[in-house]
Amino acid sequence: DAGVIQSPRHEVTEMGQEVTLRCKPISGHDYLFWYRQTMMRGLELLIYFNNNVPIDDSGMPEDRFSAKMPNASFSTLKIQPSEPRDSAVYFCASSFGTGGYNQPQHFGDGTRLSIL
């Protein structure tokens, strides 16, 4: 079975540009998570969705960040405008959690984002 698929794997762009990160969760999973990993802050949750609906976006740093999940098989995380401090590895993860089935989260390979 295919795992969580993220694209691009690497992204280098200039400050002020719009950045869009993409994620395809594992088929059948009803939860989708976006995490950010930095040396200073470690791994932190940005937002998560249940059945395509955002449940908790309290980790989204500021209005420059937005996330969408238009259907069960696709999500985007957008940064506009980007800033150097947004440089990090961004992970997408998915899990099946409805009906009492507390399955672990499966992570994608991450997108390494560098803002110059």
Place this chain on the structure above:
Amino acid sequence: AQTVTQSQPEMSVQEAETVTLSCTYDTSESDYYLFWYKQPPSRQMILVIRQEAYKQQNATENRFSVNFQKAAKSFSLKISDSQLGDAAMYFCAYRSGRGAQKLVFGQGTRLTINP
């Protein structure tokens, strides 16, 4: 809010030896899940082992086992017969058993395997 603490930024072990990574957490909940994830240089996040708080028996997955002490809020990972491929960052994570599905991670422990 729940917090997870890994007090060992770095650990090293000789190949074939046993090593234990420490993790403590703070929560007021009684129903929760604990996880260990491995992140090798390839940066994948790989689930190593998980423990349900309601289970008294410690989880085991081949060479990996945990020592779950609920009263002490401690969740250590033991790696037996260490192999070179075990070299990675190891993250301890907490998830509530009800409501919020998000993982709260510790800061990680970098494990080095010496040949």
